[in-house]
Amino acid sequence: MINFTLFKVFFMIGLFSFGGGYAIISIIQAEMESYGWISSTEFADIIAISQMTPGPISVNTATYVGMNTSGILGAIIATLSISLPSFIIMLIIAHYFVQFKESKVIKWILKGIRPVTIGLIFSAVVLLAETSILKPNSQLGFSLSTITSQFDIKSTIVFALVFISYLKFKLHPILVVVFSALIGLIIL
Secondary structure, three states: OHHHHHHHHHHHHHHHOOOOHHHHHHHHHHHHHHHOOOOHHHHHHHHHHHHHOOOOHHHHHHHHHHHHHHHHHHHHHHHHHHHHHHHHHHHHHHHHHHHHOOOHHHHHHHHHHHHHHHHHHHHHHHHHHHHHOEOOOOOOOOOHHHHHHHEOHHHHHHHHHHHHHHHHHOOOHHHHHHHHHHHHHHHO
């Protein structure tokens, strides 16, 4: 029964996720927590590990959760089921794209979906901030004094150093990960 649930959940995530990558994070996180498969902290760890491993975040997460809940068969089912909708949709789109690529309706639909992707990416940023730079059991609020008292200073310093160095020096992402690990090892 768990394998069917894994298939259903990850198939639906794959079917209704537009934008991929970071846009899909909040959807995956909500589903994983609703089934009790992983915690917020564990999910943030998966995201961090996914940055260091090849493959999309959604596939890495599906594989991890599938393995955690139902072993190798669960990992295979979850991985295939999150990828299956994209595969089917791309086959259909490839077949009809030439006919409709100049359609105003299609252009309007895509234009309407783009802001949704930005909103989903932002919600992923909030999720990662809550589990990465806030003190345990804190949540972002709207009061400035509440927000500032909840930040883990050391984690915030690591975040700021990495963020600024990445923007200023245009470091390669692999170097940023190594740099972050070293800073974390020294400071945290």
